[in-house]
Structure formats: structure tokens, C-alpha cells
Amino acid sequence: MDLTVLYKLTYGMYVLGAFKDGRPVGCIVNTCFQVTSENPLLTVSLNKNNYTLDAIKEFKRFSLSIVAEDTAPGIIGKFGFSSSRDNDKYHDFGYEVLGCTPCVKGSFAGRLILEAEQFIDCDTHVLVVARLKDTVKGTGTPMTYSYYHSTVKGKAPKNAPTYRKEETKVADTTAKTLNRYECDICGYVAEVDGELPDDYECPLCCADKSHFFRIE
Numbered sequence: 324m325d326l327t328v329l330y331k332l333t334y335g336m337y338v339l340g341a342f343k344d345g346r347p348v349g350c351i352v353n354t355c356f357q358v359t360s361e362n363p364l365l366t367v368s369l370n371k372n373n374y375t376l377d378a379i380k381e382f383k384r385f386s387l388s389i390v391a392e393d394t395a396p397g398i399i400g401k402f403g404f405s406s407s408r409d410n411d412k413y414h415d416f417g418y419e420v421l422g423c424t425p426c427v428k429g430s431f432a433g434r435l436i437l438e439a440e441q442f443i444d445c446d447t448h449v450l451v452v453a454r455l456k457d458t459v460k461g462t463g464t465p466m467t468y469s470y471y472h473s474t475v476k477g478k479a480p481k482n483a484p485t486y487r488k489e490e491t492k493v494a495d496t497t498a499k500t501l502n503r504y505e506c507d508i509c510g511y512v513a514e515v516d517g518e519l520p521d522d523y524e525c526p527l528c529c530a531d532k533s534h535f536f537r538i539e
């Protein structure tokens with residue numbers, strides 16, 4: 324079976340926000356879609372290891388902020404590559420409470436407020452089926468998963484249902500003369516002439532130079 328055919332599936336990008344023990348938590352998801360149109364139901368696939376799933380199981384309410392092409396990439400890095408278990412992901416960005424859920428501040432194409440109704444076990448993941456409770460209009464073009472890979476040059480961690488092992492091995496043949504350094508936190512690949520500067524910071528997850536290693 325050729326699993327690369329799965330790469331032809333298309334997705335958006337979302338910041339999921341919820342409260343746990345009175346603290347705002349959340350993560351990036353790409354696996355969201357609308358299931359029904361009247362009194363709409365939506366679904367999201369969440370890894371069982373993600374702290375955000377624990378939050379939704381307890382609190383039920385959560386928000387989905389629809390990432391736009393002009394949403395700060397640092398939000399994706401922070402929410403997609405670290406856990407709220409030991410991290411205040413909202414610290415640098417702030418949040419507002421909409422429909423009893425935390426929504427990270429920033430430019431988004433819209434916000435959805437949802438309430439979980441069903442949790443369907445899917446091996447490593449849980450499919451959360453949730454009822455739409457409210458919407459907030461936003462601005463900008465919604466970012467697709469493909470745009471995130473091709474233009475933001477981001478990767479997906481192992482917890483993402485659509486994680487591709489091959490991603491870090493893809494060579495960029497157009498940049499043969501540049502040195503390539505990969506971030507060991509988010510997988511961002513920096514292409515520079517010479518060495519990375521000492522004060523280099525990952526544009527995606529803000530990791531410092533010590534997190535970058537040379538790749539071919």
C-alpha cells in the first residue's frame with residue numbers, strides 16, 4: 324500500500340484552546356472538519372498523550388482559532404511543539420476568554436466555540452465530536468496544512484495524526500550552495516550562507532542556536 328497517497332488529503336490549521344484546572348492550555352491541530360450542517364457538529368482528532376485532550380475530557384468546552392497565513396508563526400511553534408503540561412503557552416501572546424474558552428490573541432481567520440459530545444477511541448488518537456456553540460469572525464486567508472509546509476517551512480511532530488517520517492529527509496536541491504541547519508524542536512530548516520549567527524532564533528518555535536544541527 325502506498326501511504327504517500329495520504330499526502331494528497333488537504334487540511335487547515337487551528338489553535339485549539341481549553342481550560343484545565345483554571346489554566347489555559349491548548350495545541351495545534353490540523354485534523355478538523357465539519358460533520359453536519361444543521362446545528363453543526365465538527366470533529367477533531369487528538370493524540371492520547373496530548374494534555375489538551377485531558378482538558379477537553381474534563382471541561383468539554385474548547386475553542387478552535389482558524390490560523391491565517393498572517394498568524395504569527397511563533398504561535399504555531401509554541402502550541403505545536405511543547406506541552407501545556409509544563410508550559411504556559413499563552414504567556415508571550417495573551418488570551419481573551421470567548422464562550423468560556425481561552426483564545427490566544429493574534430490575527431486569525433475566525434474562531435469557533437465548541438462543546439465536546441462524543442469521544443471515539445481510535446487507537447493512538449481520540450476523535451472528539453463537538454457541537455458548535457458560537458462563532459467569531461476574523462480576517463485573513465485561512466492557512467492550509469500544505470501552505471504551512473511549503474511556505475512557513477514547518478513540520479509536524481509525532482503526535483500529529485498526519486505526521487510524516489520522511490519529512491526531515493527531503494533534500495532541497497535548489498539550495499545546494501547554502502548550509503542547512505535543522506531545529507531539533509520543531510524541525511524548521513534554516514538555509515544560510517556560512518554559519519548560523521550566535522543570536523539566531525528559530526522563526527517557528529523561538530529555540531536558540533544550540534538547538535540547530537547541520538544537515539546535508
Ligand SMILES: Cc1cc2nc3c(=O)[nH]c(=O)nc-3n(C[C@H](O)[C@H](O)[C@H](O)COP(=O)(O)O)c2cc1C
Binds near residue numbers: 354373482
Ligand atoms: C502542523 C501541526 C499539526 C498538528 N496536528 C495535530 C492534530 O491534528 N492532533 C493532535 O493531537 N496533535 C497535533 N499536533 C501536535 C500537537 O499540537 C502537539 O503534540 C502539542 O505539543 C500538544 O500539546 P499539549 O500536550 O499541550 O496538548 C500538530 C502539530 C503541528 C505542528
